[in-house]
Amino acid sequence: MSRGPEIAVLARAPVPGRAKTRLIPALGAHGAAALQERLTEHAVAAACAAGLGPVTLWAAPDPAHASFRELVTRFSIRLARQAEGDLGARMLAAFAKSRGATLLIGSDCPALAADHLRRAATALTDHEVVLIPAEDGGYVLIGLRRPHAGLFADMVWGTDTVLAETRRRIARLGLSAHELDPLWDVDRPEDLARLPREAFGAFAD
Template sequence: MIDAQIVVIAKEPVAGRVKTRLTPPFTPGQAARLAAAALEDTLLAVTEAPVRYRVLALEGLPGSWLPAGVEVIPQRGAGLDERIAYAITDAHRLHPVPTVLIGMDTPQVTSALLCSAADALADHDAVYGPAADGGFWLLGLVRPDMSVVAGVPMSRPDTGDVLLWRLRNSGLRVAVLPELLDVDTAADAARVAAGSPHSRLAASLAAMPGLAETSAVR
């Protein structure tokens, strides 16, 4: 058992409020179903990781997709940067152990990769997972520090670089994980589903007649 916690920061998968960049070609309802599948895949990987605590920082209400053993805390803060910073801080206040935070955008994540992130915090101050779009898919800290994340510009090609610079400029020893692809667009969904054919995301995408083909990478 790794003495750490994994925090998933996510939105309740409600049509029109999640994965809006998937529309078109998907309808808001279809985008919400893909978001729910991605969230379930993510939470499954988290529950399979042998860490001491599992927490969901949620905007909205939990549903039948929430597995047993995952505590729910509400999100707070204005922009995404503050929400991430508060999620880490609030989870650490709940359980004062090293904290690894991920989103619901990388459903291809595995429990083994999450374990490597948690393990890295035994001899590093932080762990960072870069995303292919220039953002980041994971951030882990031994001790929360609002100043590291708050104010980082989100959803930009340099978001990850700015965060990594802040981590290192703060004197933290940073472990860097492999790059993963976020599911933001239809093409992203097709790529991730192709690489994780047994995932709920892949099954959900395949159940949408015609759309699996139109969203495929050309």
């Protein structure tokens, strides 16, 4: 019997020059890719440590990348290829492939821990949507009991309006929602100084 919702982790392969491109000026192409790999490992480890339902790593563009295979072996998780389309289409597809309530996270939030996932799972038992906002105006986690295409279609992703627009859509759809406290993610060079040194010391300023 499942101990809680499934967890979907969306991540990109740590390919130099294609991963964490906004951090390349600070870290170089190989350094930015190495940070992407470390962040993905952190997200998967947190998902597994939460002790909830099955964990699936949704990989792009190539699930065969060695770093993904290593995580699958080490953590005994599922591996799947992300769908085509924008971020909303890929997120919706991950929810649609799940078998019930699901928490979806990315790999940009080193502050996300297993306890956040457990609290989100608890909130999802009483609400149809759960969010962990990001300080930059997006969100680092969205949990749904079932897919709602209206939350993802025609969204301008990567902007500081994503959270506000998502809240409007939740209200328009008449869904009950709960938000946990905001967390920060790593998108820009100035974010590197906030990385916890015990886990990300090689990348922190």
